[in-house]
Amino acid sequence: MRIIDHSSFYFRNIESAVIHPDEEVNIIFGENGQGKTNLIESIWLMTGFYSFRARKNIQLINYDREEARIESVYFSHGREQSAQMKINQKKELILNGVKEESPRAMMRSFYAVAFSPLTLGIIKEGPSERRKLLDVALSLIRPNYALIMSKYLRAVSQRNNLLKKMGDRARDNRFYFEPWEEEMIRLGSGIVKYRLEYIEKLSQAASEIYNDISSGREKFEFCYDFMQENANVKDIEEKLQAGIDRSWVSDLKRLYTGFGPHAHDLIMKLNGRDAKVYGSQGQQRSCALAIKLAEASMIEKAVGESPVILLDDVMSELDEKRQSYILNYLGNRQVFITCCEPSTLLRKGRGKVFEVKDGKIEETG
Ligand SMILES: Nc1ncnc2c1ncn2[C@@H]1O[C@H](COP(=O)(O)OP(=O)(O)OP(=O)(O)O)[C@@H](O)[C@H]1O
Ligand SMILES: [Mg+2]
Structure with a gap:
């Protein structure tokens, strides 16, 4: 290209x-x-x-x-x-x-793949920057992902609306929430599956690039905070259900769905320690760049064009x-x-x- x-x-x-x-x-x-x-x-x-x-x-x-x-x-x-x-x-x-x-x-x-000073947010900022990275990359190479994601977010927002609408009455009426939760688990497990598959490959490619950028002196790796690779759909669904159950009490207080793929994160490690906390400026920049170059190679494989x-x-x-x-x-x-x-x-x-x-x-x- x-x-x-x-x-x-x-x-x-x-x-x-x-x-x-x-x-x-x-x-x-x-x-x-x-x-x-x-x-x-x-x-x-x-x-x-x-x-x-x-x-x-x-x-x-x-x-x-x-x-x-x-x-x-x-x-x-x-x-x-x-x-x-x-x-x-x-x-x-x-x-x-x-x-x-x-x-x-x-x-x-x-x-195209773009690195800008804002890309450093992948390392320096909160989870939403890292999810954005996954969501943008996946919607490009897996068109179905964007569709599942938008349906999933709709289910989350319906559940949030219900939390707000019912207020205190929600506590003893969890069954009203079940249709949205089932929807969140069904769609959420699809999202997690796509993400796991992508993260495994992206992390491997980024690690190799980082290894070369640092002339083999430093090791960079990352993983999904929710679950490890090779999980099957049943495991994912059970874990999502357990997470939703666990966050029910705090959801009631906050009137917001606090658990699910819309709140997941990536853990970035440089030489075994949190890259956000311990990485130097140049190291953090190299991490973010390694991720972007890895993203480019994933696009190349998926669509057969090397991005600009x-x-x-x-x-x-x-x-x-x-x-x-x-x-x-x-x-x-x-x-x-x-x-x-x-x-x-x-x-x-x-x-x-x-x-x-x-x-x-x-x-x-
Ligand atoms: N909508 C706009 N209309 C006209 N000028 C704009 C608009 N938005 C931004 N600018 C101006 O564009 C200029 C250049 O911005 P740009 O971010 O491209 O600079 P840069 O060359 O990348 O600088 P730096 O080296 O500081 O990153 C700024 O002076 C800014 O005020
Ligand atoms: Mg500039």
Whole structure:
């Protein structure tokens, strides 16, 4: 998968920019606040997912305009394809000349993996960041997952509504909750099964990458906090039921369903200790990056396309050995790397260099 042309118009501070990226390495450099992340974000939006740093469309549109537009010509699934996305209150997508109902149509056509400073949240923040990682990755490679997840969340929200509606009366009337709980267990066990399968592979791939990033000196691994691999559906269902039963009393108090896949977590360990608590800045960055690169390799296996790799501000805090490993690891995948000042390492490398200044993007020698 390669981007051939990418254009952004009135996208944040980028009024108009057209780039013809290199097939492999693209270095985007410039001072703070010039538009580097904006460019990366506009490429990411072509995946059809939400922005990694904005939930509202309005934030993506230039302050003085009503609408932003991004366009890409790219090579994917053996042919050249083109997509145009208009961003106003909604996102309007035209894919290969055909108007699509939703930007989600891009999920079967354009693939990317993005690392941004916010990705460090996988290591540094609470469980929801780690679940988001699983949910986004799985809905991409297992379309059924997103469907099961949305039905599951509906069951949870129905149970929550009932908790609120019944208040104190709920205590002696648990049977009213059974239909929603059965639904949560049936759908939840499907979610857990998908997650276990994915986590096992992702963890293995990320461990190998981390091992190489750290020249074999450190060990990174992670697992699901709920249950180990190779659990069967019956085990999962029983454990979910037990968890729901256990949290009933506190659910009554909090009027909220506190247990289930919507509250599960991943445990990240660096050299056997919690990476969040004991990892250094560079180590945590390397962990998050190893996960993202592993994610890219999982997409590659599942859809047969190597995703475009977007690395925003990844090299800072990494020593030269680690930087050089990453550049080698990327091989011939297409990558966009932002930095303030391209290091000698990056400058020596292959590919094209673009300078970003006040929202304008120019290829430099
Ligand atoms: N909707 C918008 N309209 C116009 N300008 C915007 C909009 N949203 C953000 N900006 C501006 O875009 C500029 C560039 O942001 P961006 O995050 O891309 O910078 P950057 O080059 O990545 O900087 P850094 O090196 O600090 O990460 C900022 O000055 C910001 O104020
Ligand atoms: Mg930035």
